[in-house]
Amino acid sequence: MIVCVTATDDSRLDAFRWRDRQLASRLEREEKVGAGLFVAEGDLVVERALHAKCVPSALLLADDLVERFAQLVSADVPLFVGDDELRREVTGLGVPLSVTGLFRRPARTSVDDVASTATHVVVLEAVDNPTNVGAIIRSAAALGWHALILDPTSSDPLARRSLRVSMGTALSLPFARSERGVDLVEQLHSHGFTCVGMSPGLQAHAIDKWRPSSDKIALFLGSERVGLAEQTMSTLDAMVRIRMREGIDSLNVGAAAAIALHTYAPT
The missing domain is CATH 3.40.1280.10 (SPOUT methyltransferase, trefoil knot domain)
Structure with a gap:
């Protein structure tokens, strides 16, 4: 599902702003809970997450990568497309990553x-x-x-x-x-x-x-x-x-x- 975004304060992008403690709660870090989220940054890491069968919740990416990643995720996964400035501001990084992926954390192993x-x-x-x-x-x-x-x-x-x-x-x-x-x-x-x-x-x-x-x-x-x-x-x-x-x-x-x-x- 391709979604073009232009406003950096778009609430649909909130999870991409979260820090690690917000993505995975204290309980999820320390106990046997497979819930919560993690963020993969950059095309190589996002692709490795997908190849590892991690379940994507959403991707934030540049327009020229839409076709490539649309083939790697199911049709119901939102692909938020934004320009360099939007991606830089939303992720809080100094550079506009080509793609950032929001994924569900895998089940914990004992x-x-x-x-x-x-x-x-x-x-x-x-x-x-x-x-x-x-x-x-x-x-x-x-x-x-x-x-x-x-x-x-x-x-x-x-x-x-x-x-x-x-x-x-x-x-x-x-x-x-x-x-x-x-x-x-x-x-x-x-x-x-x-x-x-x-x-x-x-x-x-x-x-x-x-x-x-x-x-x-x-x-x-x-x-x-x-x-x-x-x-x-x-x-x-x-x-x-x-x-x-x-x-x-x-x-x-x-x-x-x-x-x-x-x-x-x-x-």
């Missing part, structure tokens, strides 16, 4: 569901920067890892910035959020995973010298400020570190993750 089918999972603890989450997801997807698990405090993989940085690969990498009060390491151990964390500390094994004891590995990554919690590290099977020049305390978590994900990637 940790047990993920752990029962994957052999290589990335686990994020208190990684609250969506740029870092997006970078980690992009590396994990590129290097063949099977899934992502986040604690309740880590950023949403479907947040605008995370999805943009991951280039939409978050839509093809299954992810689950752990529940508060559940021992995630113990839960993964019950599925046969070797759980390893990353730390710059000299007590950790050099990353190129340590190998997991099983075919199933869960790689734990913590926040850039404090790393993994002491309680988490005390229950892991091993800690590994990346060798660095003296005087450099650590790498960005996205860069460190890429090195570890390559080192322990599925063969």
